[in-house]
Amino acid sequence: MPLFGKKNKSKENIAESQQNSNSGSPTRPRDETPSSNGTSKNDVVQKNETPPPQPRPKLVFHCQQAHGSPTGIISGFTNVKELYQKIADCYDMDVTDILFCTLNTHKVDMTKLLGGQIGLEDFIFAHIKGQPKEVEVTKSEDALGLTITDNGAGYAFIKRIKEGSIMDKTPLVAVGDHIEKIDGKSLVGCRHFEVARMLKEIPKGQTFLIRTVEPMKSGFSFVGQATGKKGSSSLGTGKQTLRISSKGQAKVEVAxxxxxxxxxxxxxxxxxxxxxxxxxxxxxxxxxxxxxxxxxxxxxxxxxxxxxxxxxxxxxxxxxxxxxxxxxxxxxxxxxxxxxxxxx
Missing domain, CATH: 1.10.340 (Endonuclease III; domain 1)
Known part of the structure:
Protein backbone atom coordinates (compact mmCIF):
# COMPACT_ATOMS: atom_id res chain seq x y z
CA MET A 1 0.00 0.00 0.00
CA PRO A 2 1.48 3.44 -0.92
CA LEU A 3 2.71 5.55 1.95
CA PHE A 4 1.44 9.14 1.45
CA GLY A 5 1.31 8.35 -2.34
CA LYS A 6 5.05 7.62 -2.60
CA LYS A 7 5.11 3.92 -3.30
CA ASN A 8 8.47 3.85 -5.09
CA LYS A 9 10.15 5.96 -2.40
CA SER A 10 8.81 3.63 0.29
CA LYS A 11 10.31 0.63 -1.45
CA GLU A 12 13.63 2.41 -1.78
CA ASN A 13 13.61 3.15 2.01
CA ILE A 14 12.87 -0.47 2.86
CA ALA A 15 15.60 -1.73 0.53
CA GLU A 16 18.07 0.78 1.94
CA SER A 17 17.20 -0.27 5.51
CA GLN A 18 17.78 -3.93 4.70
CA GLN A 19 21.10 -3.11 3.05
CA ASN A 20 22.22 -1.08 6.08
CA SER A 21 21.30 -3.87 8.47
CA ASN A 22 23.53 -6.28 6.53
CA SER A 23 26.42 -3.85 6.02
CA GLY A 24 29.86 -5.30 6.64
CA SER A 25 28.96 -8.73 5.18
CA PRO A 26 28.43 -9.77 1.53
CA THR A 27 24.85 -9.95 0.31
CA ARG A 28 23.65 -13.44 -0.65
CA PRO A 29 22.10 -13.67 -4.13
CA ARG A 30 18.39 -14.37 -4.30
CA ASP A 31 18.79 -17.90 -5.60
CA GLU A 32 21.52 -18.90 -3.16
CA THR A 33 20.63 -22.04 -1.25
CA PRO A 34 19.99 -21.42 2.46
CA SER A 35 22.11 -23.10 5.11
CA SER A 36 21.50 -26.77 5.75
CA ASN A 37 19.33 -26.19 8.80
CA GLY A 38 16.99 -23.98 6.81
CA THR A 39 17.87 -20.87 8.82
CA SER A 40 19.58 -17.83 7.42
CA LYS A 41 22.37 -16.02 9.27
CA ASN A 42 20.13 -13.04 9.87
CA ASP A 43 17.49 -15.30 11.45
CA VAL A 44 20.07 -16.69 13.89
CA VAL A 45 21.17 -13.19 14.94
CA GLN A 46 17.59 -12.14 15.49
CA LYS A 47 16.79 -15.19 17.60
CA ASN A 48 19.88 -14.73 19.74
CA GLU A 49 19.26 -11.05 20.38
CA THR A 50 18.63 -10.10 24.02
CA PRO A 51 14.94 -9.37 24.46
CA PRO A 52 14.17 -5.74 25.29
CA PRO A 53 13.88 -5.06 29.05
CA GLN A 54 10.39 -5.02 30.44
CA PRO A 55 9.21 -1.54 31.42
CA ARG A 56 9.14 -0.87 35.17
CA PRO A 57 5.64 -0.79 36.62
CA LYS A 58 4.30 2.73 36.93
CA LEU A 59 3.48 3.52 40.56
CA VAL A 60 0.31 5.59 40.90
CA PHE A 61 -0.81 7.36 44.07
CA HIS A 62 -4.06 9.13 44.96
CA CYS A 63 -4.03 12.51 46.64
CA GLN A 64 -6.36 15.24 47.89
CA GLN A 65 -5.93 18.69 49.38
CA ALA A 66 -6.41 18.29 53.12
CA HIS A 67 -8.96 21.11 53.40
CA GLY A 68 -11.10 19.58 50.65
CA SER A 69 -10.73 18.86 46.93
CA PRO A 70 -11.43 16.26 44.25
CA THR A 71 -9.16 13.22 44.23
CA GLY A 72 -6.07 13.57 42.05
CA ILE A 73 -3.75 10.93 40.61
CA ILE A 74 0.02 11.44 40.64
CA SER A 75 2.94 9.35 39.41
CA GLY A 76 6.37 9.64 37.86
CA PHE A 77 8.24 11.33 40.73
CA THR A 78 11.65 10.19 41.99
CA ASN A 79 12.23 12.48 44.98
CA VAL A 80 10.38 14.68 47.45
CA LYS A 81 10.59 17.89 45.43
CA GLU A 82 9.26 16.17 42.32
CA LEU A 83 6.40 14.71 44.37
CA TYR A 84 5.37 18.18 45.59
CA GLN A 85 5.61 19.49 42.04
CA LYS A 86 3.39 16.66 40.75
CA ILE A 87 0.76 17.49 43.36
CA ALA A 88 0.95 21.19 42.44
CA ASP A 89 0.59 20.36 38.74
CA CYS A 90 -2.38 18.12 39.50
CA TYR A 91 -4.27 20.99 41.12
CA ASP A 92 -2.86 23.80 38.97
CA MET A 93 -1.30 25.59 41.95
CA ASP A 94 2.11 26.93 42.80
CA VAL A 95 4.30 24.32 44.51
CA THR A 96 5.15 26.90 47.20
CA ASP A 97 1.54 26.70 48.39
CA ILE A 98 2.10 23.19 49.78
CA LEU A 99 3.32 23.18 53.39
CA PHE A 100 3.54 19.43 54.00
CA CYS A 101 1.72 16.17 53.34
CA THR A 102 0.22 13.52 55.58
CA LEU A 103 -0.59 9.91 54.76
CA ASN A 104 -4.11 8.47 55.10
CA THR A 105 -5.48 11.38 57.14
CA HIS A 106 -6.51 14.95 56.32
CA LYS A 107 -5.76 16.04 59.90
CA VAL A 108 -2.61 17.84 61.03
CA ASP A 109 -1.34 14.59 62.53
CA MET A 110 2.42 14.74 62.97
CA THR A 111 2.64 10.95 63.37
CA LYS A 112 1.39 10.58 59.77
CA LEU A 113 3.78 12.98 58.03
CA LEU A 114 4.98 12.05 54.58
CA GLY A 115 8.74 11.87 54.66
CA GLY A 116 11.19 9.29 53.41
CA GLN A 117 8.75 6.49 52.67
CA ILE A 118 5.32 6.03 51.15
CA GLY A 119 3.42 2.75 51.40
CA LEU A 120 2.25 1.56 48.01
CA GLU A 121 -1.37 1.79 49.20
CA ASP A 122 -1.07 5.11 51.06
CA PHE A 123 -3.38 8.03 50.27
CA ILE A 124 -1.63 11.43 50.24
CA PHE A 125 -3.19 14.58 51.70
CA ALA A 126 -1.52 17.91 50.85
CA HIS A 127 -1.81 20.65 53.47
CA ILE A 128 -2.01 24.03 51.77
CA LYS A 129 -0.65 27.36 52.99
CA GLY A 130 -3.28 29.30 54.93
CA GLN A 131 -3.36 32.24 57.33
CA PRO A 132 -0.05 33.95 58.29
CA LYS A 133 0.39 34.92 61.94
CA GLU A 134 2.90 37.08 63.82
CA VAL A 135 3.56 37.08 67.53
CA GLU A 136 6.24 38.46 69.87
CA VAL A 137 7.90 35.90 72.12
CA THR A 138 10.16 36.55 75.09
CA LYS A 139 12.69 33.79 75.61
CA SER A 140 12.41 33.62 79.38
CA GLU A 141 13.97 30.13 79.50
CA ASP A 142 16.86 28.43 77.73
CA ALA A 143 14.55 26.23 75.64
CA LEU A 144 11.43 27.29 73.76
CA GLY A 145 9.90 23.80 73.80
CA LEU A 146 9.68 23.28 70.03
CA THR A 147 10.42 20.22 67.93
CA ILE A 148 10.98 21.26 64.32
CA THR A 149 10.94 19.20 61.14
CA ASP A 150 10.72 20.10 57.45
CA ASN A 151 9.00 18.91 54.30
CA GLY A 152 12.19 18.28 52.33
CA ALA A 153 11.21 21.03 49.89
CA GLY A 154 12.13 24.23 51.71
CA TYR A 155 9.63 24.64 54.56
CA ALA A 156 10.44 24.03 58.23
CA PHE A 157 7.45 23.66 60.51
CA ILE A 158 6.49 22.84 64.09
CA LYS A 159 6.15 19.13 64.75
CA ARG A 160 5.62 19.22 68.52
CA ILE A 161 5.22 21.76 71.31
CA LYS A 162 6.30 20.68 74.77
CA GLU A 163 3.57 20.99 77.36
CA GLY A 164 4.14 23.87 79.77
CA SER A 165 6.93 25.39 77.65
CA ILE A 166 7.26 28.99 76.47
CA MET A 167 5.72 28.22 73.08
CA ASP A 168 2.92 26.23 74.70
CA LYS A 169 1.90 29.42 76.52
CA THR A 170 2.25 31.57 73.39
CA PRO A 171 -1.05 32.31 71.63
CA LEU A 172 -1.57 31.65 67.91
CA VAL A 173 1.48 29.39 67.40
CA ALA A 174 0.43 25.77 66.82
CA VAL A 175 1.63 22.37 65.66
CA GLY A 176 1.78 22.25 61.88
CA ASP A 177 2.67 25.94 61.49
CA HIS A 178 5.41 26.73 59.00
CA ILE A 179 8.06 29.00 60.58
CA GLU A 180 8.37 31.59 57.84
CA LYS A 181 10.37 34.41 59.48
CA ILE A 182 12.23 35.27 62.67
CA ASP A 183 12.71 39.00 63.30
CA GLY A 184 11.92 39.66 59.65
CA LYS A 185 14.49 37.21 58.29
CA SER A 186 12.98 34.73 55.84
CA LEU A 187 13.53 31.07 56.66
CA VAL A 188 12.05 29.73 53.42
CA GLY A 189 14.54 27.26 51.98
CA CYS A 190 16.22 26.59 55.35
CA ARG A 191 16.48 23.08 56.73
CA HIS A 192 14.89 22.36 60.08
CA PHE A 193 18.20 22.11 61.91
CA GLU A 194 19.15 25.59 60.67
CA VAL A 195 15.89 27.00 62.07
CA ALA A 196 16.38 25.11 65.34
CA ARG A 197 19.92 26.46 65.63
CA MET A 198 18.74 30.03 65.03
CA LEU A 199 16.09 29.76 67.74
CA LYS A 200 18.57 28.15 70.13
CA GLU A 201 21.06 30.99 69.61
CA ILE A 202 18.56 33.69 70.66
CA PRO A 203 19.83 34.94 74.04
CA LYS A 204 17.79 34.19 77.12
CA GLY A 205 15.62 37.17 78.07
CA GLN A 206 15.45 38.55 74.52
CA THR A 207 12.13 39.24 72.78
CA PHE A 208 11.82 38.24 69.14
CA LEU A 209 9.13 38.33 66.46
CA ILE A 210 8.12 35.03 64.91
CA ARG A 211 5.94 34.79 61.80
CA THR A 212 4.25 31.46 61.09
CA VAL A 213 1.81 30.24 58.44
CA GLU A 214 -0.86 27.77 59.43
CA PRO A 215 -2.27 25.06 57.15
CA MET A 216 -5.60 25.87 55.54
CA LYS A 217 -8.46 24.71 57.76
CA SER A 218 -9.95 21.35 56.90
CA GLY A 219 -13.47 20.71 55.65
CA PHE A 220 -12.84 17.01 55.18
CA SER A 221 -14.34 15.63 58.37
CA PHE A 222 -16.18 12.90 56.47
CA VAL A 223 -13.02 11.32 55.06
CA GLY A 224 -11.79 8.15 56.72
CA GLN A 225 -8.52 6.33 56.48
CA ALA A 226 -7.89 4.82 53.08
CA THR A 227 -8.39 1.09 52.72
CA GLY A 228 -6.68 -1.32 50.38
CA LYS A 229 -7.59 -0.92 46.73
CA LYS A 230 -8.83 -3.73 44.53
CA GLY A 231 -6.20 -5.40 42.44
CA SER A 232 -3.40 -4.70 44.91
CA SER A 233 -3.17 -8.16 46.45
CA SER A 234 0.06 -8.76 44.54
CA LEU A 235 1.75 -6.28 46.88
CA GLY A 236 1.84 -8.96 49.55
CA THR A 237 1.80 -7.93 53.19
CA GLY A 238 1.58 -4.22 52.45
CA LYS A 239 5.02 -3.60 53.95
CA GLN A 240 6.46 -2.58 50.59
CA THR A 241 7.19 1.11 50.46
CA LEU A 242 8.46 3.65 47.99
CA ARG A 243 11.54 5.20 49.55
CA ILE A 244 12.17 8.79 48.48
CA SER A 245 14.47 11.57 49.62
CA SER A 246 15.06 15.24 48.97
CA LYS A 247 17.48 14.19 46.24
CA GLY A 248 18.34 11.00 44.41
CA GLN A 249 16.14 8.27 43.00
CA ALA A 250 13.11 6.60 44.53
CA LYS A 251 13.05 2.83 44.95
CA VAL A 252 10.58 0.23 46.12
CA GLU A 253 11.79 -1.81 49.07
CA VAL A 254 10.48 -4.06 51.81
CA ALA A 255 10.74 -2.43 55.22
Whole structure:
Protein backbone atom coordinates (compact mmCIF):
# COMPACT_ATOMS: atom_id res chain seq x y z
CA MET A 1 0.00 0.00 0.00
CA PRO A 2 1.48 3.44 -0.92
CA LEU A 3 2.71 5.55 1.95
CA PHE A 4 1.44 9.14 1.45
CA GLY A 5 1.31 8.35 -2.34
CA LYS A 6 5.05 7.62 -2.60
CA LYS A 7 5.11 3.92 -3.30
CA ASN A 8 8.47 3.85 -5.09
CA LYS A 9 10.15 5.96 -2.40
CA SER A 10 8.81 3.63 0.29
CA LYS A 11 10.31 0.63 -1.45
CA GLU A 12 13.63 2.41 -1.78
CA ASN A 13 13.61 3.15 2.01
CA ILE A 14 12.87 -0.47 2.86
CA ALA A 15 15.60 -1.73 0.53
CA GLU A 16 18.07 0.78 1.94
CA SER A 17 17.20 -0.27 5.51
CA GLN A 18 17.78 -3.93 4.70
CA GLN A 19 21.10 -3.11 3.05
CA ASN A 20 22.22 -1.08 6.08
CA SER A 21 21.30 -3.87 8.47
CA ASN A 22 23.53 -6.28 6.53
CA SER A 23 26.42 -3.85 6.02
CA GLY A 24 29.86 -5.30 6.64
CA SER A 25 28.96 -8.73 5.18
CA PRO A 26 28.43 -9.77 1.53
CA THR A 27 24.85 -9.95 0.31
CA ARG A 28 23.65 -13.44 -0.65
CA PRO A 29 22.10 -13.67 -4.13
CA ARG A 30 18.39 -14.37 -4.30
CA ASP A 31 18.79 -17.90 -5.60
CA GLU A 32 21.52 -18.90 -3.16
CA THR A 33 20.63 -22.04 -1.25
CA PRO A 34 19.99 -21.42 2.46
CA SER A 35 22.11 -23.10 5.11
CA SER A 36 21.50 -26.77 5.75
CA ASN A 37 19.33 -26.19 8.80
CA GLY A 38 16.99 -23.98 6.81
CA THR A 39 17.87 -20.87 8.82
CA SER A 40 19.58 -17.83 7.42
CA LYS A 41 22.37 -16.02 9.27
CA ASN A 42 20.13 -13.04 9.87
CA ASP A 43 17.49 -15.30 11.45
CA VAL A 44 20.07 -16.69 13.89
CA VAL A 45 21.17 -13.19 14.94
CA GLN A 46 17.59 -12.14 15.49
CA LYS A 47 16.79 -15.19 17.60
CA ASN A 48 19.88 -14.73 19.74
CA GLU A 49 19.26 -11.05 20.38
CA THR A 50 18.63 -10.10 24.02
CA PRO A 51 14.94 -9.37 24.46
CA PRO A 52 14.17 -5.74 25.29
CA PRO A 53 13.88 -5.06 29.05
CA GLN A 54 10.39 -5.02 30.44
CA PRO A 55 9.21 -1.54 31.42
CA ARG A 56 9.14 -0.87 35.17
CA PRO A 57 5.64 -0.79 36.62
CA LYS A 58 4.30 2.73 36.93
CA LEU A 59 3.48 3.52 40.56
CA VAL A 60 0.31 5.59 40.90
CA PHE A 61 -0.81 7.36 44.07
CA HIS A 62 -4.06 9.13 44.96
CA CYS A 63 -4.03 12.51 46.64
CA GLN A 64 -6.36 15.24 47.89
CA GLN A 65 -5.93 18.69 49.38
CA ALA A 66 -6.41 18.29 53.12
CA HIS A 67 -8.96 21.11 53.40
CA GLY A 68 -11.10 19.58 50.65
CA SER A 69 -10.73 18.86 46.93
CA PRO A 70 -11.43 16.26 44.25
CA THR A 71 -9.16 13.22 44.23
CA GLY A 72 -6.07 13.57 42.05
CA ILE A 73 -3.75 10.93 40.61
CA ILE A 74 0.02 11.44 40.64
CA SER A 75 2.94 9.35 39.41
CA GLY A 76 6.37 9.64 37.86
CA PHE A 77 8.24 11.33 40.73
CA THR A 78 11.65 10.19 41.99
CA ASN A 79 12.23 12.48 44.98
CA VAL A 80 10.38 14.68 47.45
CA LYS A 81 10.59 17.89 45.43
CA GLU A 82 9.26 16.17 42.32
CA LEU A 83 6.40 14.71 44.37
CA TYR A 84 5.37 18.18 45.59
CA GLN A 85 5.61 19.49 42.04
CA LYS A 86 3.39 16.66 40.75
CA ILE A 87 0.76 17.49 43.36
CA ALA A 88 0.95 21.19 42.44
CA ASP A 89 0.59 20.36 38.74
CA CYS A 90 -2.38 18.12 39.50
CA TYR A 91 -4.27 20.99 41.12
CA ASP A 92 -2.86 23.80 38.97
CA MET A 93 -1.30 25.59 41.95
CA ASP A 94 2.11 26.93 42.80
CA VAL A 95 4.30 24.32 44.51
CA THR A 96 5.15 26.90 47.20
CA ASP A 97 1.54 26.70 48.39
CA ILE A 98 2.10 23.19 49.78
CA LEU A 99 3.32 23.18 53.39
CA PHE A 100 3.54 19.43 54.00
CA CYS A 101 1.72 16.17 53.34
CA THR A 102 0.22 13.52 55.58
CA LEU A 103 -0.59 9.91 54.76
CA ASN A 104 -4.11 8.47 55.10
CA THR A 105 -5.48 11.38 57.14
CA HIS A 106 -6.51 14.95 56.32
CA LYS A 107 -5.76 16.04 59.90
CA VAL A 108 -2.61 17.84 61.03
CA ASP A 109 -1.34 14.59 62.53
CA MET A 110 2.42 14.74 62.97
CA THR A 111 2.64 10.95 63.37
CA LYS A 112 1.39 10.58 59.77
CA LEU A 113 3.78 12.98 58.03
CA LEU A 114 4.98 12.05 54.58
CA GLY A 115 8.74 11.87 54.66
CA GLY A 116 11.19 9.29 53.41
CA GLN A 117 8.75 6.49 52.67
CA ILE A 118 5.32 6.03 51.15
CA GLY A 119 3.42 2.75 51.40
CA LEU A 120 2.25 1.56 48.01
CA GLU A 121 -1.37 1.79 49.20
CA ASP A 122 -1.07 5.11 51.06
CA PHE A 123 -3.38 8.03 50.27
CA ILE A 124 -1.63 11.43 50.24
CA PHE A 125 -3.19 14.58 51.70
CA ALA A 126 -1.52 17.91 50.85
CA HIS A 127 -1.81 20.65 53.47
CA ILE A 128 -2.01 24.03 51.77
CA LYS A 129 -0.65 27.36 52.99
CA GLY A 130 -3.28 29.30 54.93
CA GLN A 131 -3.36 32.24 57.33
CA PRO A 132 -0.05 33.95 58.29
CA LYS A 133 0.39 34.92 61.94
CA GLU A 134 2.90 37.08 63.82
CA VAL A 135 3.56 37.08 67.53
CA GLU A 136 6.24 38.46 69.87
CA VAL A 137 7.90 35.90 72.12
CA THR A 138 10.16 36.55 75.09
CA LYS A 139 12.69 33.79 75.61
CA SER A 140 12.41 33.62 79.38
CA GLU A 141 13.97 30.13 79.50
CA ASP A 142 16.86 28.43 77.73
CA ALA A 143 14.55 26.23 75.64
CA LEU A 144 11.43 27.29 73.76
CA GLY A 145 9.90 23.80 73.80
CA LEU A 146 9.68 23.28 70.03
CA THR A 147 10.42 20.22 67.93
CA ILE A 148 10.98 21.26 64.32
CA THR A 149 10.94 19.20 61.14
CA ASP A 150 10.72 20.10 57.45
CA ASN A 151 9.00 18.91 54.30
CA GLY A 152 12.19 18.28 52.33
CA ALA A 153 11.21 21.03 49.89
CA GLY A 154 12.13 24.23 51.71
CA TYR A 155 9.63 24.64 54.56
CA ALA A 156 10.44 24.03 58.23
CA PHE A 157 7.45 23.66 60.51
CA ILE A 158 6.49 22.84 64.09
CA LYS A 159 6.15 19.13 64.75
CA ARG A 160 5.62 19.22 68.52
CA ILE A 161 5.22 21.76 71.31
CA LYS A 162 6.30 20.68 74.77
CA GLU A 163 3.57 20.99 77.36
CA GLY A 164 4.14 23.87 79.77
CA SER A 165 6.93 25.39 77.65
CA ILE A 166 7.26 28.99 76.47
CA MET A 167 5.72 28.22 73.08
CA ASP A 168 2.92 26.23 74.70
CA LYS A 169 1.90 29.42 76.52
CA THR A 170 2.25 31.57 73.39
CA PRO A 171 -1.05 32.31 71.63
CA LEU A 172 -1.57 31.65 67.91
CA VAL A 173 1.48 29.39 67.40
CA ALA A 174 0.43 25.77 66.82
CA VAL A 175 1.63 22.37 65.66
CA GLY A 176 1.78 22.25 61.88
CA ASP A 177 2.67 25.94 61.49
CA HIS A 178 5.41 26.73 59.00
CA ILE A 179 8.06 29.00 60.58
CA GLU A 180 8.37 31.59 57.84
CA LYS A 181 10.37 34.41 59.48
CA ILE A 182 12.23 35.27 62.67
CA ASP A 183 12.71 39.00 63.30
CA GLY A 184 11.92 39.66 59.65
CA LYS A 185 14.49 37.21 58.29
CA SER A 186 12.98 34.73 55.84
CA LEU A 187 13.53 31.07 56.66
CA VAL A 188 12.05 29.73 53.42
CA GLY A 189 14.54 27.26 51.98
CA CYS A 190 16.22 26.59 55.35
CA ARG A 191 16.48 23.08 56.73
CA HIS A 192 14.89 22.36 60.08
CA PHE A 193 18.20 22.11 61.91
CA GLU A 194 19.15 25.59 60.67
CA VAL A 195 15.89 27.00 62.07
CA ALA A 196 16.38 25.11 65.34
CA ARG A 197 19.92 26.46 65.63
CA MET A 198 18.74 30.03 65.03
CA LEU A 199 16.09 29.76 67.74
CA LYS A 200 18.57 28.15 70.13
CA GLU A 201 21.06 30.99 69.61
CA ILE A 202 18.56 33.69 70.66
CA PRO A 203 19.83 34.94 74.04
CA LYS A 204 17.79 34.19 77.12
CA GLY A 205 15.62 37.17 78.07
CA GLN A 206 15.45 38.55 74.52
CA THR A 207 12.13 39.24 72.78
CA PHE A 208 11.82 38.24 69.14
CA LEU A 209 9.13 38.33 66.46
CA ILE A 210 8.12 35.03 64.91
CA ARG A 211 5.94 34.79 61.80
CA THR A 212 4.25 31.46 61.09
CA VAL A 213 1.81 30.24 58.44
CA GLU A 214 -0.86 27.77 59.43
CA PRO A 215 -2.27 25.06 57.15
CA MET A 216 -5.60 25.87 55.54
CA LYS A 217 -8.46 24.71 57.76
CA SER A 218 -9.95 21.35 56.90
CA GLY A 219 -13.47 20.71 55.65
CA PHE A 220 -12.84 17.01 55.18
CA SER A 221 -14.34 15.63 58.37
CA PHE A 222 -16.18 12.90 56.47
CA VAL A 223 -13.02 11.32 55.06
CA GLY A 224 -11.79 8.15 56.72
CA GLN A 225 -8.52 6.33 56.48
CA ALA A 226 -7.89 4.82 53.08
CA THR A 227 -8.39 1.09 52.72
CA GLY A 228 -6.68 -1.32 50.38
CA LYS A 229 -7.59 -0.92 46.73
CA LYS A 230 -8.83 -3.73 44.53
CA GLY A 231 -6.20 -5.40 42.44
CA SER A 232 -3.40 -4.70 44.91
CA SER A 233 -3.17 -8.16 46.45
CA SER A 234 0.06 -8.76 44.54
CA LEU A 235 1.75 -6.28 46.88
CA GLY A 236 1.84 -8.96 49.55
CA THR A 237 1.80 -7.93 53.19
CA GLY A 238 1.58 -4.22 52.45
CA LYS A 239 5.02 -3.60 53.95
CA GLN A 240 6.46 -2.58 50.59
CA THR A 241 7.19 1.11 50.46
CA LEU A 242 8.46 3.65 47.99
CA ARG A 243 11.54 5.20 49.55
CA ILE A 244 12.17 8.79 48.48
CA SER A 245 14.47 11.57 49.62
CA SER A 246 15.06 15.24 48.97
CA LYS A 247 17.48 14.19 46.24
CA GLY A 248 18.34 11.00 44.41
CA GLN A 249 16.14 8.27 43.00
CA ALA A 250 13.11 6.60 44.53
CA LYS A 251 13.05 2.83 44.95
CA VAL A 252 10.58 0.23 46.12
CA GLU A 253 11.79 -1.81 49.07
CA VAL A 254 10.48 -4.06 51.81
CA ALA A 255 10.74 -2.43 55.22
CA UNK A 256 13.05 -4.23 57.64
CA UNK A 257 11.96 -4.22 61.28
CA UNK A 258 15.55 -3.77 62.47
CA UNK A 259 16.10 -0.74 60.25
CA UNK A 260 12.81 0.95 61.09
CA UNK A 261 13.33 0.32 64.80
CA UNK A 262 16.84 1.76 64.70
CA UNK A 263 15.73 4.79 62.70
CA UNK A 264 12.90 5.46 65.18
CA UNK A 265 15.34 5.35 68.09
CA UNK A 266 17.88 7.58 66.34
CA UNK A 267 15.09 10.03 65.53
CA UNK A 268 14.23 10.19 69.21
CA UNK A 269 17.84 10.94 70.09
CA UNK A 270 17.95 13.68 67.44
CA UNK A 271 14.85 15.24 68.93
CA UNK A 272 16.40 15.24 72.41
CA UNK A 273 19.76 16.58 71.22
CA UNK A 274 18.75 19.08 68.53
CA UNK A 275 14.99 19.57 68.79
CA UNK A 276 14.51 18.27 65.25
CA UNK A 277 12.93 15.23 63.63
CA UNK A 278 14.31 13.90 60.35
CA UNK A 279 13.89 10.32 59.21
CA UNK A 280 16.22 10.83 56.26
CA UNK A 281 18.96 12.06 58.62
CA UNK A 282 18.30 9.14 60.98
CA UNK A 283 18.51 6.74 58.04
CA UNK A 284 21.81 8.31 56.96
CA UNK A 285 23.22 7.85 60.47
CA UNK A 286 22.09 4.22 60.47
CA UNK A 287 23.77 3.61 57.10
CA UNK A 288 26.99 5.16 58.45
CA UNK A 289 27.07 2.70 61.34
CA UNK A 290 25.40 -0.50 60.18
CA UNK A 291 28.66 -2.04 58.84
CA UNK A 292 30.92 -0.68 61.57
CA UNK A 293 32.26 -2.96 64.30
CA UNK A 294 33.02 -0.44 67.04
CA UNK A 295 32.19 3.13 68.14
CA UNK A 296 35.60 4.47 67.00
CA UNK A 297 35.04 3.42 63.37
CA UNK A 298 31.51 4.85 63.55
CA UNK A 299 32.80 8.19 64.88
CA UNK A 300 35.40 8.32 62.06
CA UNK A 301 32.65 7.64 59.51
CA UNK A 302 30.62 10.52 60.94
CA UNK A 303 33.60 12.89 60.82
CA UNK A 304 34.43 11.95 57.22
CA UNK A 305 30.89 12.46 55.92
CA UNK A 306 28.60 15.46 55.56
CA UNK A 307 27.17 14.51 58.97
CA UNK A 308 30.15 16.31 60.48
CA UNK A 309 28.45 19.67 59.89
CA UNK A 310 25.95 18.92 62.65
CA UNK A 311 28.67 19.09 65.28
CA UNK A 312 27.60 16.03 67.24
CA UNK A 313 29.34 15.76 70.60
CA UNK A 314 31.35 12.65 71.49
CA UNK A 315 28.72 11.65 74.05
CA UNK A 316 25.93 11.99 71.50
CA UNK A 317 27.85 9.94 68.91
CA UNK A 318 28.27 7.25 71.56
CA UNK A 319 24.51 7.32 72.24
CA UNK A 320 23.86 6.94 68.51
CA UNK A 321 26.24 4.00 68.37
CA UNK A 322 24.41 2.42 71.30
CA UNK A 323 21.12 2.59 69.38
CA UNK A 324 22.72 1.12 66.25
CA UNK A 325 24.51 -1.72 68.04
CA UNK A 326 21.38 -2.56 70.07
CA UNK A 327 19.34 -2.72 66.87
CA UNK A 328 21.86 -4.94 65.09
CA UNK A 329 22.05 -7.34 68.03
CA UNK A 330 18.26 -7.51 68.42
CA UNK A 331 18.26 -5.87 71.84
CA UNK A 332 16.23 -2.94 70.51
CA UNK A 333 12.59 -3.82 69.94
CA UNK A 334 9.56 -1.85 68.83
CA UNK A 335 7.82 -1.67 72.23
CA UNK A 336 10.87 -0.04 73.84
CA UNK A 337 10.96 2.76 71.26
CA UNK A 338 7.29 3.23 70.60
CA UNK A 339 7.41 6.85 71.74
CA UNK A 340 9.70 7.62 68.81
CA UNK A 341 7.64 5.81 66.19
CA UNK A 342 6.80 8.85 64.09
CA UNK A 343 6.27 7.10 60.71
CA UNK A 344 7.85 10.12 59.05
Missing amino acids: EDIVSTAVDKINGLLESFMGINDTDLAQQIWEAGREKENPHDFAVAIDESDLAEFGFTDDFVFDLWGAISDAKSGRLTKPSVQEFNEQF
